[in-house]
Amino acid sequence: MLISCPLCGPRDATEFRYVDERRQRPDPEQASPQQWRDYLYVRANPSGPARELWLHRSGCRQYLFVDRHTLTNEVQTAALARTEGTR
Amino acid sequence: MATASHQRQRSRRRPGARFSAFGLLRQGLTRADWPRVWRHRDLAGSYDAVIVGGGVHGLATAYYLAKNHGMHNIAVLEKSYLGSGGSGRNTAIIRSNYLTPEGVRFYDRSVRLYEELACDLNFNVMFSQRGHLTLAHNDSSLRTMRWRAEVNSLEGVDSRVIDATEVARLVPQLDMSEHAHHPILGGLYHPPGGIIRHDAVVWGYARAADALGVHLHQGTELTGIDVVDGAVRGVQTNRGTISTPVVVNCTAGWASVIADMAGVGLPITTFPLQAAVTEPVRPFLDTVVVSGSLHVYVSQTARGELVFGAAVDPFPSYSMRGSLQFTESVAGHVLELMPALSQLRMLRQWAGLCDMTPDFSPVMGITPVDGFYVDVGWGTYGFKAAPVAGETMAELIATGKTPDMIAGFDLARFADGRLVGERGAAAVGH
Numbered sequence: 456m457l458i459s460c461p462l463c464g465p466r467d468a469t470e471f472r473y474v475d476e477r478r479q480r481p482d483p484e485q486a487s488p489q490q491w492r493d494y495l496y497v498r499a500n501p502s503g504p505a506r507e508l509w510l511h512r513s514g515c516r517q518y519l520f521v522d523r524h525t526l527t528n529e530v531q532t533a534a535l536a537r538t539e540g541t542r
Numbered sequence: 543m544a545t546a547s548h549q550r551q552r553s554r555r556r557p558g559a560r561f562s563a564f565g566l567l568r569q570g571l572t573r574a575d576w577p578r579v580w581r582h583r584d585l586a587g588s589y590d591a592v593i594v595g596g597g598v599h600g601l602a603t604a605y606y607l608a609k610n611h612g613m614h615n616i617a618v619l620e621k622s623y624l625g626s627g628g629s630g631r632n633t634a635i636i637r638s639n640y641l642t643p644e645g646v647r648f649y650d651r652s653v654r655l656y657e658e659l660a661c662d663l664n665f666n667v668m669f670s671q672r673g674h675l676t677l678a679h680n681d682s683s684l685r686t687m688r689w690r691a692e693v694n695s696l697e698g699v700d701s702r703v704i705d706a707t708e709v710a711r712l713v714p715q716l717d718m719s720e721h722a723h724h725p726i727l728g729g730l731y732h733p734p735g736g737i738i739r740h741d742a743v744v745w746g747y748a749r750a751a752d753a754l755g756v757h758l759h760q761g762t763e764l765t766g767i768d769v770v771d772g773a774v775r776g777v778q779t780n781r782g783t784i785s786t787p788v789v790v791n792c793t794a795g796w797a798s799v800i801a802d803m804a805g806v807g808l809p810i811t812t813f814p815l816q817a818a819v820t821e822p823v824r825p826f827l828d829t830v831v832v833s834g835s836l837h838v839y840v841s842q843t844a845r846g847e848l849v850f851g852a853a854v855d856p857f858p859s860y861s862m863r864g865s866l867q868f869t870e871s872v873a874g875h876v877l878e879l880m881p882a883l884s885q886l887r888m889l890r891q892w893a894g895l896c897d898m899t900p901d902f903s904p905v906m907g908i909t910p911v912d913g914f915y916v917d918v919g920w921g922t923y924g925f926k927a928a929p930v931a932g933e934t935m936a937e938l939i940a941t942g943k944t945p946d947m948i949a950g951f952d953l954a955r956f957a958d959g960r961l962v963g964e965r966g967a968a969a970v971g972h
Contacts (some may be wrong), residue, residue: 469867473857490958496809496900496956500798502860525812526860 456528461535462515468528470513471492477506477520502526570580579745580624580752585759585781589617591788591939592721592777594764594800596620596630597738598925599917600792601747601758602932603939610933611940616949619779621763625744628794631862631894632925633817633839633851635830637674637735638780639701642952645903645964646697648930651947653734654930666747667738668844672828675712676736677879678703679724679835694732699733713829724835725880735830736742737841737849740949742927747932767803767914774804774913783890788939791917795895797918804914808905809956810897813854815922816868818891819898820883822846836875847889852878854922856897864891881913896921901961906935906951907944916953917938 456468476498481490499505502525510523518536523529547894559565559577569576591607593600596618607613620626626646636656638649660667678684687703709729710718718726737933746757759781766778776785791800799807829840837853853890855865869891877884898921899905905919920927934945944952950962 468857492957492959493807497807498809498811499802500808500811500858502796502799503814505858519871525858528859528861 456530458509458511458519458521458530458533460511460514460519461519462517463511466511466514470511471519472510472512474508474510474518476500477508487535504531509533543623543753560936561666568685572882579749580758583757583759585632585689585762585784586615586617586757587783588776588785589757589777590786591790592616592784593618593790593792594784595627595792595794595796596622596624596748596758596760596778597627597792597794598625598628598744598747598928599794599920599931599935600790601744601751602928603792603917603935604756604932605747605751605754606933607940608751608756611936613936613940614755617764618751618756618758619764619777619783620758620760623760624748624758625741628894628896628920628924629744629928630741631817631892632740633841634737634740634843634925635674635735635841635851636669636671636926637732637830638699638926639674639676639690639735640695640696640699640964641686641733642962642964643693643697644947644962645698645740646694648947648951649923649927650697650699651925651933652930655933656738656926658745659743659929663746663750665742665749667742667746669736669738670844670911671736671828673712673922674732674830674832675709676730676832676834677709677716677726678728678730679726679833681727683834684728688729690730699732700734701730704731710852713827713831715788715826715882716831717879717881724833730961737830737843739844743925743928764800764803767800769804769911769914772910772912774911786914787913789913790917790935790939792917792935794897794918794920794924797897799912801916803907804909804911806909806911806914806916806953808916808918809899810905810919810955813858813896814893815852815896816850816852816872816893817849817863818864818869818872819843819847819849819889820886820891823848824888831879833875833879834949836878838872838875838879840876840879848876848883848886850919854898860895862893862895864893897930900956902964903962904931904951905953906948907938907953908932909953 457465459465521533522531590643638653763780768775830841832839839851934948
């Protein structure tokens with residue numbers, strides 16, 4: 456499985472660390488305990504196209520938004536998380 | 543050769559007829575075909591309960607619903623063939639030396655059910671209680687093992703910490719030198735642990751459930767769950783719709799997908815776990831050997847093949863393909879433990895899907911949707927738990943009351959912050 460890092464080019468997945476699904480953190484001022492616990496524990500865990508957050512651990516050490524198909528492990532896109540703004 | 547008399551003989555013999563030594567002799571002498579182990583049924587328009595997933599959990603749940611609670615109008619839906627998922631992909635290890643008291647009680651009940659299973663199902667499941675040995679490579683592992691052994695003893699489970707000399711006596715093939723990268727300091731020895739023929743467990747439960755009138759539908763994929771006013775009304779499948787008040791999600795790997803059809807979110811992420819077997823050799827390894835630090839477990843099957851299992855892959859996926867990276871790392875770790883195996887050839891490798899939860903414990907019981915039950919999140923410990931999971935889920939569905947043994951594994955624990963924290967599970971860094 457290859458991930459095309461926007462800074463380093465196509466690299467083997469072993470260089471990266473999977474962090475989590477790409478999700479919006481609830482607003483700490485507004486969120487109910489239930490919303491926090493859903494954010495903490497519940498996952499979409501899709502079988503198919505997934506939007507994820509990865510860390511290029513053994514490369515540029517940047518966080519990346521990776522779009523990947525979880526059945527085939529095919530990576531569609533990988534973009535720098537910092538330039539896309541919110542995690 | 544299918545002669546006319548042959549055909550008559552086959553049609554006379556009903557599925558589910560009891561196996562016996564006499565039957566084996568007669569079958570051997572007449573060389574007649576064995577009867578089919580379960581029947582093909584037409585999909586009925588309604589069932590009292592629909593169980594999703596024709597693996598060992600779904601089949602056990604159906605079997606105990608029929609046997610213990612008299613519910614016979616049940617369907618088990620399997621999108622592929624029976625036992626095609628985790629039930630046929632695990633490394634068939636049975637044990638109960640877990641860390642939390644609720645975990646130990648639960649898995650101990652499962653081991654006891656497994657001990658009686660061949661008799662109960664009239665089907666040889668080849669349960670070999672050859673002992674289970676977890677190796678300690680450092681002081682912190684030994685400390686956790688002493689903790690586990692104490693919890694196990696208090697719950698009446700045979701489990702004790704042994705020193706390096708006894709480890710060497712049990713498994714002489716281990717590299718016990720002090721110069722090893724991960725020297726072996728001792729281990730947690732669990733004599734009732736062992737291995738089983740996992741396909742036989744699936745077939746045994748399927749045959750027994752079929753004999754009790756349960757409909758087993760292979761090649762039947764769930765495509766939707768009808769929920770009206772917060773309660774299950776029925777399901778849609780690729781073979782038609784079924785009306786039912788009860789749907790039980792007994793899937794592994796697809797648990798989130800099925801739960802999503804009922805609008806239930808689960809705290810599950812699906813990871814592949816890879817395993818491999820070598821070519822068969824003469825029996826030499828009489829113990830299941832596990833190393834948490836090296837993320838590897840080794841056992842020898844009745845056929846003589848060595849079975850290797852690993853930790854889960856480092857990222858979630860539904861892909862069940864193997865990888866060279868895994869093969870290299872597991873082979874390297876096995877050779878660190880047993881250098882003498884260096885000439886063995888690997889026969890095949892595969893992957894199974896593990897539904898990991900945040901606290902390494904299953905999610906069992908009711909959900910916010912009335913009539914939608916879950917028996918999911920079985921991570922790396924689902925196969926060994928199948929009998930007790932089936933027994934307790936059947937009790938819950940039939941009586942409407944959650945058995946004490948699984949009360950701590952409910953879905954609501956994540957909303958209430960009551961996580962279990964089972965660090966005695968396989969594939970967990972200690």
